[in-house]
Amino acid sequence: MRKKMAKELHVVMLPWSAFGHMMPFLQLSIALAKFGVRVSFVSTPKNIERLPQVPSTLASLINLVGLPLSELPNGDLPDGAEATVDLPFDKIPQLKMAYDLLQDSFQKFLADQSPDWIIIDFMSHWVIDIGQELNIPVMHFSAFSAATGAFAGPPEYLTGEARMKVRPSMESLMSPPPWVKFPSSVVEKKHEAFYMFNFFFGSNGTQFSDVERLAQIMKNSQAILIRTCSEFEGPYFDLLNELHEKPVLATGFLPPDVPERTKFDDQPWKDIFKWLDEQKPKSVVFIGFGSECKLNREQVHEIAHGLELSDLPFIWVLRKPEWAKDETEVLPPGFGSRTRGRGVVSLGWAPQMEILSHESIGGSLFHAGWGSMIEILGFGHSLVLLPMIADQGLNARLLVEKGLGVEIERADDGSFNRQDIARALKLAMVLEEGEPLRLRAGQAAAIIRDMELQHQHYIGQLVHFMESYQTK
Numbered sequence: 001m002r003k004k005m006a007k008e009l010h011v012v013m014l015p016w017s018a019f020g021h022m023m024p025f026l027q028l029s030i031a032l033a034k035f036g037v038r039v040s041f042v043s044t045p046k047n048i049e050r051l052p053q054v055p056s057t058l059a060s061l062i063n064l065v066g067l068p069l070s071e072l073p074n075g076d077l078p079d080g081a082e083a084t085v086d087l088p089f090d091k092i093p094q095l096k097m098a099y100d101l102l103q104d105s106f107q108k109f110l111a112d113q114s115p116d117w118i119i120i121d122f123m124s125h126w127v128i129d130i131g132q133e134l135n136i137p138v139m140h141f142s143a144f145s146a147a148t149g150a151f152a153g154p155p156e157y158l159t160g161e162a163r164m165k166v167r168p169s170m171e172s173l174m175s176p177p178p179w180v181k182f183p184s185s186v187v188e189k190k191h192e193a194f195y196m197f198n199f200f201f202g203s204n205g206t207q208f209s210d211v212e213r214l215a216q217i218m219k220n221s222q223a224i225l226i227r228t229c230s231e232f233e234g235p236y237f238d239l240l241n242e243l244h245e246k247p248v249l250a251t252g253f254l255p256p257d258v259p260e261r262t263k264f265d266d267q268p269w270k271d272i273f274k275w276l277d278e279q280k281p282k283s284v285v286f287i288g289f290g291s292e293c294k295l296n297r298e299q300v301h302e303i304a305h306g307l308e309l310s311d312l313p314f315i316w317v318l319r320k321p322e323w324a325k326d327e328t329e330v331l332p333p334g335f336g337s338r339t340r341g342r343g344v345v346s347l348g349w350a351p352q353m354e355i356l357s358h359e360s361i362g363g364s365l366f367h368a369g370w371g372s373m374i375e376i377l378g379f380g381h382s383l384v385l386l387p388m389i390a391d392q393g394l395n396a397r398l399l400v401e402k403g404l405g406v407e408i409e410r411a412d413d414g415s416f417n418r419q420d421i422a423r424a425l426k427l428a429m430v431l432e433e434g435e436p437l438r439l440r441a442g443q444a445a446a447i448i449r450d451m452e453l454q455h456q457h458y459i460g461q462l463v464h465f466m467e468s469y470q471t472k
Contacts, residue, residue: 009116009466010038014106015143016121017047017099018084020292020371024143024227025121026051027254031459033061037466040113042106044069044082065109070101085291088322093205099123100206103130110134117466119225125213128220137222137469141251145370146228146236147186147398148391153177154243155215163201163211170197179243182235185401191414192393223247223465227254227370229458231447233398249465252458253374253448259353269351272315272344273358279313282362285425286355286381287316289367293388297323298415301332303365303386306421307343308335312429314343315361317350356381362438363429365421368396368405377404380445382428382438384408386416403440 011032015025022043029039038061043051045066054062069082077094081087087095103126110118111134119139120127131138142149156162157177166177173193176184188196201211208216218224224244229252230237241248264270276284287303289295295303300321307314324330331345355361356379363382366372369392376383383405385396399405406428409420427434448454 008036008038009463010040010113011117011119011466012040012042012110012113012115013141014042014118014120014124014127016123017044017082017095018292019050020290020369021121021143022047022051022083024254024371025119025141026054027256028119028141028225028227028251029062030055030058031251031254031455032463033058034455035459035463037061037463039063040065040109040115042067042109046080046082050083067102067105067109069098072097072101089294096123096206100126103127106130107134110136117469120217120221122210122214122217125208125216128216132220138217138220139223139225140217140221141225141227143227143370144391145395145398146226146233146240146250147184148370148394149226150180150236150239150243151177151186151394152214153179155219158211158215158218167197167201170194173197180239186236186394186397188393189410189414190412191410192387195389218244221246222469223249225249225251225462227251227374229253229447229454231453232444236398247465249462250458251462252454253378255374255378255448255454256353258357258449259351264351268346272346273354275344276315276355276358276360279360281359283313283429284358284360284362285310285312285314285384285429286361286364286376287314287318287366288350288352288364288372289319289386289388290369290372291319292369293367294319295321295388297321300330302416302418303421304332304335305418306425308339309418309422310425310429311342312425313360314339315355316343316345317352317355318345318347320347363425365425368392368399368407370395373399374448377441377444378448380442382406382434382441384421384424384428386421402444403437404444406434406437 013025013029015021029041032039040063042065045068048064048066072094077098084092107130110130115136117139118127118131118136119141127138157166170193173188173196175187203209223246228237229250237250321330356375361381363384364376365384368385368387373395383399385399385405385407387393387396396407400407406424408416408424410416428437
């Protein structure tokens, strides 16, 4: 039910062109619309088309706005590429360049709409100047955990000489920063630190590095929003409030709605759900690495062999890799016949929320992405963590620190083996020593699914802040 407000707020959202960012922004848009806030969600036309449908009851309050990307002078962005999922890793700098060229059309849209607030991601630092010119306050919404934000630190330590004092090398990312005064295991491992130091702090092919963009946004925005709640990340969230000289607000987890059981028309999914219905409650492992993680052949095969060794029933949603000519090349020879009846592999799209909500699912092997964690832990499933990119390693350390997950062992080069995968799966799913983890997963689910807390409290608090804010 919508809440009546003293005045109608209009908020403009601008996420970065990656689905791991667009989805939290859309979920925040829906949560705000439930309070009667009018939202303009801005992205590119193709991205808008690929978003899930907005609930019909809120369609009048959420306007999906498609601003076309400009062509790059050198034509180096492939046709139809409008999100990171459309590109190999080495082409993402071109997407950032094209994204930066949205600023003129975005400014015209803002001047025409005169919204009360602009909510932006970490990439669009140029919105700060636009907001100041048009006298519209700007919020930064972080789709990352509070622990990741605390690890990054305040803006003055992200660039320049101050950054060089605390983050002079990749090794400096492998221990907690000096402003984290409490015991913390939220650090990078060696293979992650190499990637993070070069990708985050280094050049990204544009005039401004990712960290320079983030620093400018955090320093000059009027408030910072974090997709978390203090009941889950208390010490890290409290630290963020100490580090930033401005309001830091939690949005809550923005958990997606639990889907109703769908009757699927296509025979493969009818058969898969019939198979799930036949399994024991909490017995099946779900495996999924999303659309952004591009696993190589060795990784896919080690995961497959680990599943085979675990003897656990499983359902694996696997995106067809670019290195495989056809489906027969994706999995190890004989894997399908050896696991027939015990496991299901689905290549391509899958109804992930419907699978996760099924009573036979008891755990998940996944990449420790923050949004996926919220979906999976929201059903009380055990977490087996195999982080791949970006913030996922930091999330994995946080979840292990909280006793909610088992992280698969890795060598310094990031490689892993089938024995460690099988060992982690069995610990999380069936072994007696994993029982405390399974118990805590259920307790965490109660927090994530507490809509009075997640929606009424946190979103209500955010709406009140936006209503009462006075532009200087």
